[in-house]
Amino acid sequence: MDGEELTEQETALYDRQIRVWGAGAQRRLSKSHVLVSGIKGTVAEFCKNIVLAGVGSVTLLDNRLVTTEALNANFLIRPNGNAHIGKTVAEICCDSLKEFNPMVHVSVAKGDLSTLDIDFFNKFDVVVVGYSSRATKKAVNEKCRKLTKRVAFYTVDCRSSCGEIFVDLQDYKYAKKKLDETVECELTYTSFEEAVSVPWKLIPRRTAKLYFAMRVIELFEETEGRKPGDCSLSDLPGVLKLKKQLCEGNSVNENHIPDSLLERLVSDNTEFPPACAIIGGILGQEVIKAISGKGEPLKNFFYFDAEDGKGVIEDISKP
Amino acid sequence: MDTQQQQSAIKGAKVLMVGAGGIGCELLKTLALSGFEDIHIIDMDTIEVSNLNRQFLFRRSHVGQSKAKVARDAVLRFRPHINIRSYHANVKNPEFDVDFFKQFDVVLNGLDNLDARRHVNRLCLAADVPLVESGTTGFLGQVTVHVKGKTECYECQTKPAPKTYPVCTITSTPTKFVHCIVWAKDLLFAKLFGDKNQENDLNVRSHNAASSSKEKEDVFERAEDEDIEQYGRKIYDHVFGSNIENALANEETWKNRRRPRPIYSKEVLPESLTQQNGSAQNCSVTGGDSVISAMPSLGLKNPQELWGLTQNSLVFIEALKLFFAKRKKEIGHLTFDKDDQLAVEFVTAAANIRAESFGIPLHSLFEAKGIAGNIVHAVATTNAIIAGLIVIEAIKVLKKDANKYRMTYCLEHPSRKMLLMPVEPFEPNPSCYVCSKTPLVLEINTQKSKLRDLVDRIVTAKLGMNLPLIMHGASLLYEVGDDLDDIMVANYNANLEKYLAELPSPIVNGSSLTVEDLQQELSCKINVKHREEFDEEKEPEGMVLSGWTQPPATNGESASTSNNENAVDVTESSSGSEIATKKRRLSETQPENHKKETQNVESDDDDFMEIENPMLVSKKKKRVE
Structure with missing residues (x-):
């Protein structure tokens, strides 16, 4: 009963999914505004999913110029010869996404994610940070947390055939079906900064190795002044050295993080398209849940590794 | 990582996709992005407005056009130099015979009905081409790998008749x-x-x-x-x-x-x-x-x-x-x-x-x-996830990485922290009539049942044959095909109306029939047992076919003992199709999912919509009933 009815056009197009999540959820989706940055393969998949689902608007932030590298795993960019010269990834992807669903407003924002001011984020209900440095993730997450309205914050990364999603919904209430009645549930999330600074000693041993591996690489790139994802096999000795230090500092065994995993993550910085589809699919589903308030959202990390095929949820919150 | 080897396996592969719908659109895109360069795609459907919310390769202006063709054109726009061939046709058409299937290195199914799935399974077995099978229902999905002689075939476990149907069919x-x-x-x-x-x-x-x-x-x-x-x-x-x-x-x-x-x-x-x-x-x-x-x-x-x-x-x-x-x-x-x-x-x-x-x-x-049935629906995200998992399995199949094959379940609620749960595939069922040629037993009243009943209720409905032929000893009782002359057709039609015991070569207690489908290259023996009475409620067809599957309970045990100790999930996934039941059970232990066993499935969960996988749904239904 919230807000106006869906239009006839919306009802016709979204028919199949309205039957899944209901007209109320569809209305909330159509009024939501999503900011997305870093449009590589996984984020391209995610964008497709939420545009099809019918969010109100998607704002794209990616100032990279289109190169052959950007084409990898990103089906939103067509190899158009010279037509892309001088255009940013966000601009090209914007044109493609508009075609998927004319009812969604897709636009491009300019600027550097890490320096955009807090008012900028106030326009959005969901912020998705793809492929960013640790510092940027922290900074954007803090800005979102300072706003009076709740902005759902996500980060997503895909390296080789592995991926990580982080979710911060702050204090989140959602409807859950219990027997025949719907009950209100509440979850409290940890910020990115807090989540990545939980002492390793306190984290259960069976936690996904990817959590630790991603923290090592993140820190390596930060200390070496690299761009996110800018690693190669020649960095492996440095990464392994850092791993050793971190394990010692956290008083956990070095075997905690397999060298082979770190090797895969640094040596192959192209994305594996099937992994993009899977991680972009999970992220899409989570954002739809968060906007619609229907269904239990994941808390607070998700990992996928095509090597073992598992898609695992880990809750790593401040103790 | 053996990326080099992987890339050459992908580049050199010739792939057949069956279905260009919800899963198909996602799959074709992911295959193209992953570097596949020779893809054939079959789909008999045309595009409808209600497809557009998830079949993202299609636009409003395409409504009424062939799904296979439009999907091909759309993917060629972002990967112009690969070869995609589309067929706007039914996969059960005779042109898609065993020789057609033999040209492919792997077959990938994104189908929406049991009939076509079984048909493709048989052609893959006959042509000895690996099959990656998939299905989604709402937020649930699964991917399985079927390699002749190595893993179970699609029909090694009984598939209860699907109770839900594709929307456009309705x-x-x-x-x-x-x-x-x-x-x-x-x-x-x-x-x-x-x-x-x-x-x-x-x-x-x-x-x-x-x-x-x-x-x-x-x-x-x-x-x-x-x-x-x-x-x-x-x-x-x-x-x-x-x-x-x-x-x-x-x-x-x-x-x-x-x-x-x-x-x-x-x-x-x-x-x-x-x-x-x-x-x-x-x-x-x-x-x-x-x-x-x-x-x-x-x-x-x-x-x-x-x-x-x-x-x-x-x-x-x-x-x-x-x-x-x-x-x-x-x-x-x-x-x-x-x-x-x-x-x-x-x-x-x-x-x-x-x-x-x-x-x-x-x-x-x-x-x-x-007769009961309900329409249910799918979401784009599950299809995208399942398509990604299909490609991962397809690559393993091409690399012949047999000990890495997995069947993977996409869950709505996590089970032991997992949303995507891989399980080791099962070995072929030694008594599967499709892949192991075990004789079947048919209990039937040979004096009161006509050959037509046998053809309709058993050969077509239960055995899923498309162009069947029935032999009793050396006597040919019935066949379907384009090349039959009028006398034969008249003869077969006359046979259809005869009681089994009154056929030119009478079928009686102890008779052994050979039933073949030349297109599927499937042949099975049926041993006939005469029986006078059938329970109208429990056996409404007036005949009972058995012999290729054990009841689910024992099936589960035999499957898990034949399974590897270090399988990811031996304890909860005793059999391929059983896991859906187990999984339901698991999620039902969570408070939000407590449901009365008697509750009607149609009203119990509005998150449960489009059925693209009869396995999951029919299991669920079965359980609720």
Whole structure:
């Protein structure tokens, strides 16, 4: 009963999914505004999913110029010869996404994610940070947390055939079906900064190795002044050295993080398209849940590794 | 990582995709991005408006066009230099024979029905080509790998008949009576007597969506003073007459299908019913609170009797009149209930009229009441995830990485922290009649069953054969094919009407039949056991086929003992199709999912929609029943 009815056009197009999540959820989706940055393969998949689902608007932030590298795993960019010269990834992807669903407003924002001011984020209900440095993730997450309205914050990364999603919904209430009645549930999330600074000693041993591996690489790139994802096999000795230090500092065994995993993550910085589809699919589903308030959202990390095929949820919150 | 080896395996592979729908669109995109360069894709369907929310390669301007072709063109726009070949055709067509399948390195299924899945499974076995099979239902999905001799085939576990159907089959192209039932119950009944605001697929989507939806609004709205019978006839003419005519206008749909016949009330009913049959006022009430029924006033007593078109049409109008005359207050709030006599009558009549229109055999009220089905729906994200998992398995198959094959389940609620749960595939079932050629046992009354019953209920329905041939010893009793001469056809047709024990080569207790499908290259032996009596309730077909599967309980155990100790999930996934049950059970232990066992599956969970996988759903249904 919230807000106006869906239009006839919306009802016709979204028919199949309205039957899944209901007209109320569809209305909330159509009024939501999503900011997305870093449009590589996984984020391209995610964008497709939420545009099809019918969010109100998607704002794209990616100032990279289109190169052959950007084409990898990103089906939103067509190899158009010279037509892309001088255009940013966000601009090209914007044109493609508009075609998927004319009812969604897709636009491009300019600027550097890490320096955009807090008012900028106030326009959005969901912020998705793809492929960013640790510092940027922290900074954007803090800005979102300072706003009076709740902005759902996500980060997503895909390296080789592995991926990580982080979710911060702050204090989140959602409807859950219990027997025949719907009950209100509440979850409290940890910020990115807090989540990545939980002492390793306190984290259960069976936690996904990817959590630790991603923290090592993140820190390596930060200390070496690299761009996110800018690693190669020649960095492996440095990464392994850092791993050793971190394990010692956290008083956990070095075997905690397999060298082979770190090797895969640094040596192959192209994305594996099937992994993009899977991680972009999970992220899409989570954002739809968060906007619609229907269904239990994941808390607070998700990992996928095509090597073992598992898609695992880990809750790593401040103790 | 052996990326180099992987890339060359991908580049050199020739892949067949079956299905260009929800999973198919995602799969074709992910294959192209992953570096596959030679992809063939088969799909017989055309694009509909309601596909567009998830089949992202299609646009509004493509409605009515071939899915396979449009999907191909769309992917070539971002990967122009690869080879994609599209076939707008049914995968069961004879041109897709074993030789056709042999040219591929792997076959990937994104299908929506059991029939086609079984057919492709058999061709893959015959051609010895690995198959990656998939399905999604709402937020659930699964991917399985079937490699001859290494893992179980798609049919190693029994597949209960699917109880849900593709949406377009229901709205536009029914081929079975159950499709008409689902249409009558979930679309027509719901539109007339249920929540008026519910969006509904009743009207066949035409190219001009705006005009058809406008018309729809006018037709179903009954004016205050409108005569009920006139209103009923208007509805009749709309849904069985003009709607069918509209559908016929889309030539592409009927290229490979039988064209339906529009039916108008004036062709089958006298001008005024009231004078002929008495009116709604005096027809049904025999006692104080007796059941409201349209049958008595029409002189219909036996629910097992088959009504003709005229009788069904009379029931349709009479039942509709009774709803307005006797149950007006309920209109707008009704949902179909199999215990609601008038609702069953209405749905039976409507389904039969539709069946008549599409050349589908009509059914009695008794039979119609027993047939249940519901339309359910999918979301784009599950399809995308499943497509990614299919490609991962396909690459392992191409690298012949047999010990890494997994079947993977996509769950709605995490099970032991996992949303994507990989499980080791099972070994072939040694008593599977499809991949292990074990004889089957058929219990049947050989004096009271005709060859036609055997062909319809066993060979076609149970064994899923497309072009069957039945031999008894050296005697050929029946076959289907294009190259038969008239004398043979007449001979076979005569045989169909004979009782088994009276055939030229009599089938009696102890007879052994050979049933073959030349297209599927499947041959199986059936040992016949004569039996006099069958339980009408439990064995309504009057025959029982057994022999290739153990009951699920023992099946689970044998499967897990044959499975590797370090399988990810041995303890909870005792068998391929069982896991859905187990998984339901797991999630049901969580508070939000506690459901009464008796609760009707249709109303229990609005998150459970489009069925693209009969395995999961039928299991679920089975459990709830």
